[in-house]
Structure formats: C-alpha cells, structure tokens
Amino acid sequence: MSHLNVVVGGGGIAGTSIAYHLAKRGKVVALLERNRTLSVGQYDATNVSVGLVIVPLLHWQDPAK
Incomplete structure (x- = not known):
C-alpha cells in the first residue's frame, strides 16, 4: 500500500x-481499533443502536455463607 486516503478510528458499527x-x-482506508475484537465497549454506538444493555457481572454469593 503506497498511500492512504482515509484513516478511520474505531471498529464499532459506525467506524x-x-x-x-x-x-x-475506491478510497484506500485504514481502520484503527484499540481492542483485539471490534465493538467491545459497554456504551459504544453498536450496543446503543441495537438497544443492548450490558450489565456488569457480579459474583454470585451463597447466602448460606
């Protein structure tokens, strides 16, 4: 690749x-993503656009203990 026309930051649905x-x-594009997989943030555009809510996981605790 000898040149880039556009650099896009973010590998979510928008990027x-x-x-x-x-x-x-016909543009030569570089897509940059900081994570190993695309769209893994809790409040990113991909999750918001599909109405996905990610709840932080809590460790289950046995009430008998």
Whole structure:
C-alpha cells in the first residue's frame, strides 16, 4: 500500500460502516481499533443502536455463607 486516503478510528458499527462505504467508493482506508475484537465497549454506538444493555457481572454469593 503506497498511500492512504482515509484513516478511520474505531471498529464499532459506525467506524466499520464508514470504512466499508469509503472503500467501496475506491478510497484506500485504514481502520484503527484499540481492542483485539471490534465493538467491545459497554456504551459504544453498536450496543446503543441495537438497544443492548450490558450489565456488569457480579459474583454470585451463597447466602448460606
């Protein structure tokens, strides 16, 4: 790759969609994501757009103890 036209930051639904559509229009795109998997944040656009609520997990405690 000799040049980039666009650098997109964020691999959630918005970032990947933008990168996809720009590439489809002939742009050379680099998609940057800080995590190993795409869209893993608790309040990112992907989760909000589908109405997904991620509740922090609590360790179950035995009431008998």
